[in-house]
Amino acid sequence: MLRADLELAEDADDAVRIVSGLLRRGDHGEAFRERRTAVSWSASEAGLLTPSVSEERGTAVRIRSDGGALLFAREGNGPESLREVVRDASRRAGGAPFLKARPAAPRRGGGAPAAMAEEETALLSSALARALPDPRGLSLELTVSRVSVTRAVITSRSFFPCGTSVRLLATGLVRRTAGTRPFAFQSAAPYPAAVHALALALKAAARPVAATPAPDGPVDVVLAPAAASVFWHEVVGHPLEAEGGARHSALARVAHAAVAPPGLDVTDDPLLPHLPGSYGYDDEGIPARRVSLIENGRVHGFLTDRRTGGDESNGHGRASDYRRPPRPRLSNLTVAPGNSPLEELLERCATGLLVHEIAAGSLEPESGRFLLLVASAESIRRGRTGAPVSPFALSGDALSALRELDQARGDTALPAEGLGLCMKGGEAVPVGGVSPAILLRALRASAGRS
Amino acid sequence: MRPGPAHGDALFETIFSRLTRQTSREGEGAELYERRGTVLEISEDEEGTGLLVSHERGFALRLFRSGRSAFGAATPESAEFLIEEVRESIPRSRARRGARAAPPVSGDPQTNLPAATPALPEEEPGREILAAFRRYVTAVGEGTAVLSAASVSLGERSERVATTAGRDAAWASRAASLVATVVGRSGADRFSAQVVAAAARPEEIPLARLARYAVDRAVLPLLGRPLDSARRDLLLDAHVAAHVVGRLAPLFLGDEGAALLEARTRDSRDPFGSAAVTLVDDAGVSGGPVRTLRDGEGTPQGRHVVVERGIPALRLSDSAVAARHGAASTGNAVRRAWSEPPLLGVTNFFVDPAGGVAPLQLLSGTVRGLYAAVLLERPWVDVAADRFRLSVAGYTLEKGRASGRVSEAVVSGRISEFLRRIETVGDDLRFVSGAGGGVGSPTLYVPRWKSD
Numbered sequence: 001m002l003r004a005d006l007e008l009a010e011d012a013d014d015a016v017r018i019v020s021g022l023l024r025r026g027d028h029g030e031a032f033r034e035r036r037t038a039v040s041w042s043a044s045e046a047g048l049l050t051p052s053v054s055e056e057r058g059t060a061v062r063i064r065s066d067g068g069a070l071l072f073a074r075e076g077n078g079p080e081s082l083r084e085v086v087r088d089a090s091r092r093a094g095g096a097p098f099l100k101a102r103p104a105a106p107r108r109g110g111g112a113p114a115a116m117a118e119e120e121t122a123l124l125s126s127a128l129a130r131a132l133p134d135p136r137g138l139s140l141e142l143t144v145s146r147v148s149v150t151r152a153v154i155t156s157r158s159f160f161p162c163g164t165s166v167r168l169l170a171t172g173l174v175r176r177t178a179g180t181r182p183f184a185f186q187s188a189a190p191y192p193a194a195v196h197a198l199a200l201a202l203k204a205a206a207r208p209v210a211a212t213p214a215p216d217g218p219v220d221v222v223l224a225p226a227a228a229s230v231f232w233h234e235v236v237g238h239p240l241e242a243e244g245g246a247r248h249s250a251l252a253r254v255a256h257a258a259v260a261p262p263g264l265d266v267t268d269d270p271l272l273p274h275l276p277g278s279y280g281y282d283d284e285g286i287p288a289r290r291v292s293l294i295e296n297g298r299v300h301g302f303l304t305d306r307r308t309g310g311d312e313s314n315g316h317g318r319a320s321d322y323r324r325p326p327r328p329r330l331s332n333l334t335v336a337p338g339n340s341p342l343e344e345l346l347e348r349c350a351t352g353l354l355v356h357e358i359a360a361g362s363l364e365p366e367s368g369r370f371l372l373l374v375a376s377a378e379s380i381r382r383g384r385t386g387a388p389v390s391p392f393a394l395s396g397d398a399l400s401a402l403r404e405l406d407q408a409r410g411d412t413a414l415p416a417e418g419l420g421l422c423m424k425g426g427e428a429v430p431v432g433g434v435s436p437a438i439l440l441r442a443l444r445a446s447a448g449r450s
Numbered sequence: 451m452r453p454g455p456a457h458g459d460a461l462f463e464t465i466f467s468r469l470t471r472q473t474s475r476e477g478e479g480a481e482l483y484e485r486r487g488t489v490l491e492i493s494e495d496e497e498g499t500g501l502l503v504s505h506e507r508g509f510a511l512r513l514f515r516s517g518r519s520a521f522g523a524a525t526p527e528s529a530e531f532l533i534e535e536v537r538e539s540i541p542r543s544r545a546r547r548g549a550r551a552a553p554p555v556s557g558d559p560q561t562n563l564p565a566a567t568p569a570l571p572e573e574e575p576g577r578e579i580l581a582a583f584r585r586y587v588t589a590v591g592e593g594t595a596v597l598s599a600a601s602v603s604l605g606e607r608s609e610r611v612a613t614t615a616g617r618d619a620a621w622a623s624r625a626a627s628l629v630a631t632v633v634g635r636s637g638a639d640r641f642s643a644q645v646v647a648a649a650a651r652p653e654e655i656p657l658a659r660l661a662r663y664a665v666d667r668a669v670l671p672l673l674g675r676p677l678d679s680a681r682r683d684l685l686l687d688a689h690v691a692a693h694v695v696g697r698l699a700p701l702f703l704g705d706e707g708a709a710l711l712e713a714r715t716r717d718s719r720d721p722f723g724s725a726a727v728t729l730v731d732d733a734g735v736s737g738g739p740v741r742t743l744r745d746g747e748g749t750p751q752g753r754h755v756v757v758e759r760g761i762p763a764l765r766l767s768d769s770a771v772a773a774r775h776g777a778a779s780t781g782n783a784v785r786r787a788w789s790e791p792p793l794l795g796v797t798n799f800f801v802d803p804a805g806g807v808a809p810l811q812l813l814s815g816t817v818r819g820l821y822a823a824v825l826l827e828r829p830w831v832d833v834a835a836d837r838f839r840l841s842v843a844g845y846t847l848e849k850g851r852a853s854g855r856v857s858e859a860v861v862s863g864r865i866s867e868f869l870r871r872i873e874t875v876g877d878d879l880r881f882v883s884g885a886g887g888g889v890g891s892p893t894l895y896v897p898r899w900k901s902d
């Protein structure tokens with residue numbers, strides 16, 4: 001266990017006893033501890049500017065009974081913070097546990113929000129310089145952060161250390177005279193590899209916007225692996241998160257039906273190391289589990305948490321932070337490769353667009369209508385790539401898009417290094433994806449969007 | 451400088467005393483910030499009901515030395531270690547060319563500080579809001595739309611800033627928000643829409659208007675027909691217009707947007723908008739989601755006219771921008787969270803409805819038009835490229851009357867031209883959350899607009 005994990009577990013036995021005493025017969029629930037540190041730099045086209053460090057600790061107690069859910073949260077993740085939230089929860093539930101108050105001691109365990117080491121800063125600085133060798137005509141407003149999150153779940157029986165995840169994040173704006181584009185990047189790879197990937201992503205984002213407009217109307221598209229990951233995430237992942245309206249999503253309404261070509265499997269896998277969405281236990285203490293969402297082209301499973309799946313939860317209860325309740329959320333969506341090289345997909349497409357990067361996407365679950373904002377693409381003519389095209393939007397509905405998915409898939413499945421945070425209802429969780437290139441027919445392109 | 455009277459426990463005073471001793475030795479300036487907040491959230495969905503109670507407390511520190519600055523933030527358990535961590539960072543800090551960090555702000559120590567720990571909001575008003583909103587949706591939806599999930603959040607907050615230059619200010623604020631998902635049905639077709647409303651007080655959430663907007667968002671895509679982009683009189687509903695106004699806010703923040711604004715107005719030879727367009731930032735306006743007395747640096751806030759009758763008049767600033775220009779800060783340092791450094795942002799940024807007319811009067815002036823009632827997607831406005839594109843649903847208009855439902859229409863073109871062709875504004879100012887604060891607009895009327 002890392003030092004930060006040990007710090008959260010220092011009163012593990014006591015904590016389990018306290019949570020056990022809180023829950024009455026018929027109640028389910030758990031306590032949740034979190035420590036989040038971020039070491040950040042603001043950056044411009046001229047390089048790194050202002051450093052910042054932050055550390056946030058929090059504790060929550062959650063109780064579920066007969067269709068009702070309670071969550072009490074406070075700052076601090078030590079023994080006294082747990083006692084305080086348990087007192088809050090007990091008062092609300094009508095009980096009055098006797099938990100003697102103790103003063104909270106200052107804590108620096110697990111490493112305080114220490115600034116980035118000199119060599120790590122130098123690595124980041126040189127990566128930015130490599131990404132923007134000639135920043136003339138370019139204005140960059142960027143925040144680069146290395147975020148470390150350590151979590152633990154305490155049930156009435158056990159203490160589950162969820163582990164520590166470390167990610168490199170970058171968000172901001174890239175401005176050129178011809179337009180402004182948002183930039184978002186994250187990677188859970190080891191620091192040097194993550195910084196290298198950031199430099200490549202930033203270099204691509206800083207390229208001048210292509211002048212050739214994308215066509216308006218129906219279009220066939222080849223999605224490169226990174227773009228395909230966003231497609232799977234929006235079109236298959238979100239509609240199969242078992243929650244509220246999503247339970248009636250266009251895909252959920254046709255459970256077990258064939259919706260895609262035979263041989264297509266789409267799986268959510270939180271156990272893949274080095275992808276941003278990975279974890280060992282979910283935020284309710286359930287062991288992470290692979291879940292098959294589409295199997296052999298048929299809708300097969302849903303992602304559940306304790307509220308939607310009860311004791312049958314498949315370990316996808318994820319919280320954006322300790323103040324928010326867990327909800328069924330995606331982790332890393334994976335699609336196995338086929339055996340077609342990219343050139344073959346381009347040939348099958350003949351005329352259309354090759355999409356390299358999708359900046360953002362959304363899906364309306366009831367109708368299945370989706371929108372993907374394309375940041376980088378090239379035209380395809382006679383099976384070959386042509387001129388880069390300016391940003392545009394792709395839209396369609398999930399069932400038609402899956403039905404029109406070409407059976408041929410790329411022969412290499414690659415991780416989507418730049419897949420950003422997934423926002424749902426204003427709550428962000430890190431996600432990842434692995435996919436080969438795919439060919440989709442008859443989506444609708446709308447020019448002039450980014 | 452000595453901090454004011456003890457504010458709850460003495461942790462703020464303890465850290466600030468150490469800070470004062472150490473920074474005077476090192477020739478540094480410092481600013482210490484504390485935020486305490488409570489949030490009560492009540493939610494309902496198909497799985498059941500939920501109650502969430504959250505307390506937070508955090509400290510943030512900024513150190514300044516020779517035009518450089520560094521930031522750090524921590525919860526109380528580790529706040530005492532902040533000074534060393536932030537000081538270690540300062541030597542590696544750099545300033546953007548021509549943008550040195552300003553020393554900490556001085557002035558107006560307060561002697562009467564508000565209560566340190568904000569009270570937990572009561573549950574009952576929240577439950578009443580949910581019940582009332584459900585009634586409105588049922589009434590407006592007329593069987594075509596139902597409320598599938600809703601949550602109301604009520605928050606109270608107290609903040610304090612002290613600087614080694616003599617500022618010691620504390621203030622309190624409240625906030626309320628409603629998030630709801632409405633599902634529209636027509637035969638076998640379904641469409642859902644999530645809507646969000648924010649206000650400074652729970653009683654100020656415009657429930658009836660929000661219910662109408664939510665039902666239109668969920669039902670129009672199912673019942674209407676697509677509309678082409680022929681030339682038409684255009685009425686932008688206040689909600690739709692507010693989102694567009696929010697995308698203009700960065701033009702008036704500090705020095706970053708100045709060059710862009712100059713390009714759009716050809717170095718002030720062209721107006722920014724028509725004479726009907728007056729843009730205001732006001733932290734105290736009625737109906738605005740933000741109502742605070744001071745900004746994130748403790749500077750008193752007020753009303754600032756940034757565009758007057760189409761002509762740019764003022765830029766919004768925080769202490770750093772103000773110091774560079776030798777002017778007073780407008781009080782626009784915004785702390786999105788206590789754990790993040792303050793950024794330049796808006797409070798309530800809106801098109802002034804003063805002199806506006808009732809929306810029905812605007813409607814009566816249309817010959818052949820489109821009433822853009824709802825946004826189907828987030829609006830795209832790129833001021834650098836001078837383009838905008840809105841995907842909307844609404845109603846066709848014929849001789850001042852609604853003549854049909856529109857499931858989807860695109861309103862697009864040059865944003866500079868659009869702003870200069872706004873002929874009249876309504877008197878129905880509405881706010882939405884955006885640009886880091888609140889953004890608002892009344893209904894806007896643009897005659898004979900041709901989307902490209």
